[in-house]
Amino acid sequence: MTKFRNIESLGALAGKRVLLRADLNVPMKLDDDGNRVVTDDTRIKSVTPTIMALAEAGARVLVLSHFGRPKGERVPEMSLEPLGQPLANATRLPVSYIDDCIGDEVGEVIDAMEDGAVLLLENVRFYKQETDNDADFAEALAANADFYVNDAFSCCHRAHASTEGIAKILPSAAGLALEKELNALEGALGSPVHPVAALVGGAKVSTKLDVLTNLVEKVDHLIIGGGMANTFLAAQGVDVGASLCEHDLADTAKNILANADKAGCKIHLPSDVVLAKEFAANAENRTSGTDDVASDEMILDVGAASAANVAEALETCKTLIWNGPMGAFEIEPFDAATVTVAKAAGSLTENGTLVSVAGGGDTVAALNHAGVAEQFSHISTAGGAFLEWMEGKELPGVQVLLA
Missing domain, CATH: 3.40.50.1260 (Phosphoglycerate kinase, N-terminal domain)
Incomplete structure (x- = not known):
C-alpha cells in the first residue's frame, strides 16, 4: 500500500x-x-x-x-x-x-x-x-x-x-x-480486490492507448464502449459503416486484444448495437447485431443485450474503474446502455458487493445523467490526472508527498 x-x-x-x-x-x-x-x-x-x-x-x-x-x-x-x-x-x-x-x-x-x-x-x-x-x-x-x-x-x-x-x-x-482520492485510487488499481473490471469508453482509441495497454495487465475484465469499440470491432473484420472509427489503428487494437488474451483479461465488446443514419436526438434508429451495419449507418450506442451482459459481468466483480460512456449518452435514446450499466454498478455498490471508482468529465456527466453518481464509492472530477493514473504513470504532485 x-x-x-x-x-x-x-x-x-x-x-x-x-x-x-x-x-x-x-x-x-x-x-x-x-x-x-x-x-x-x-x-x-x-x-x-x-x-x-x-x-x-x-x-x-x-x-x-x-x-x-x-x-x-x-x-x-x-x-x-x-x-x-x-x-x-x-x-x-x-x-x-x-x-x-x-x-x-x-x-x-x-x-x-x-x-x-x-x-x-x-x-x-x-x-x-x-x-x-x-x-x-x-x-x-x-x-x-x-x-x-x-x-x-x-x-x-x-x-x-x-x-x-x-x-x-x-x-x-x-x-x-x-x-481520500489517493486512498480510493489505490484501492481500485494499486491493491484492489479481484476480480477487477475497467470500463473504458469515449470517442477515440488514440486518446486512451496507454490506458488500455496498462489496464489489460491489471484487470480481469476490460469493457470497451463508445466510438472506441468501433475501432476494435473493425479490427476484427466487422463492417462498422459510417461509424466513428480509427481504421488506421487496427493493428494497435489487435495487439491490445492479443496482450489481453496473454494476461488473462477478458475483453467485452458489443455483440449488438444501436444504429442511426444521423447524429441527432430521437433520430430514427434500430438495434441489430454487429454483422448487420449498413454503409450509411452509425453505431451510436451499445445494444440492450450487450449492456445486460456487462451488467451481469459486474455481478461477478469486486472492483470497478470507469472512464468514458458506453455510447452517445448526451442524446436520447443513445444513452440507454450507459444508463443501464451505470444503474447496475450503482446498485451493486450500494449493496456493498462492488467498490466503484469513476473519473473524467464525460463520465461524471454520464453518471449524473443516470442518477447514480452518489451511489458510487468515489468519483474523481479530475480529467488528465485521472487518465494518467489509469495509464500507470507517476504523478509528480503525488510523488513528492510520499512518506
Whole structure:
C-alpha cells in the first residue's frame, strides 16, 4: 500500500502559515450586471473540508490556485477575486483576498492575519515561472509559508512550482480531498480486490492507448464502449459503416486484444448495437447485431443485450474503474446502455458487493445523467490526472508527498 504524508503528519498548526494548493478553476459566467459568477461549485466544495480543518487547527490558511491559461500575463478576466465570496459561503469563514501570491506585501498581510483566518491569493499562473516549475519562484511561494498542503488532485499530473517545486522546500502533505482520492485510487488499481473490471469508453482509441495497454495487465475484465469499440470491432473484420472509427489503428487494437488474451483479461465488446443514419436526438434508429451495419449507418450506442451482459459481468466483480460512456449518452435514446450499466454498478455498490471508482468529465456527466453518481464509492472530477493514473504513470504532485 502506497504511503503518503497527510495533514496529521505536520503536527501542531496553531499560528502556522499553511499554503494550500487548491483547484479553483471553476466554470464561471457573467451575470446581468457583468459580474463573474460561479456556475458549478463542485471544486470549491471539494476543498472546503480541508480549509475548515486547517482553520479549526488555528492555522493561517493561504489558498493558492490557478484559473484558466493566462500564460504568465495578468488577465483581469482570470483573477481569483470573485471566488472569495463563494469560498466564504462554502466554509462559513471570512475570506480576504490579495492581488498577488508572492512577495513582501503578501507576507505583511499574512503576518497581520489572525490564527484561523483564510486568505485567497491571486492566480498563480499570472507568473510564467509557475508552469516552468522555476525553482526561484517555488522559493518565493514558500517564503510566506511554514507548511504546504496539496488538495488539488486534478493538478497533480503537472510538475509545476505550486504542485511539485514547493513541496520539495516546505514540510508538505496531502489535504483531506487528495487523501481520500489517493486512498480510493489505490484501492481500485494499486491493491484492489479481484476480480477487477475497467470500463473504458469515449470517442477515440488514440486518446486512451496507454490506458488500455496498462489496464489489460491489471484487470480481469476490460469493457470497451463508445466510438472506441468501433475501432476494435473493425479490427476484427466487422463492417462498422459510417461509424466513428480509427481504421488506421487496427493493428494497435489487435495487439491490445492479443496482450489481453496473454494476461488473462477478458475483453467485452458489443455483440449488438444501436444504429442511426444521423447524429441527432430521437433520430430514427434500430438495434441489430454487429454483422448487420449498413454503409450509411452509425453505431451510436451499445445494444440492450450487450449492456445486460456487462451488467451481469459486474455481478461477478469486486472492483470497478470507469472512464468514458458506453455510447452517445448526451442524446436520447443513445444513452440507454450507459444508463443501464451505470444503474447496475450503482446498485451493486450500494449493496456493498462492488467498490466503484469513476473519473473524467464525460463520465461524471454520464453518471449524473443516470442518477447514480452518489451511489458510487468515489468519483474523481479530475480529467488528465485521472487518465494518467489509469495509464500507470507517476504523478509528480503525488510523488513528492510520499512518506
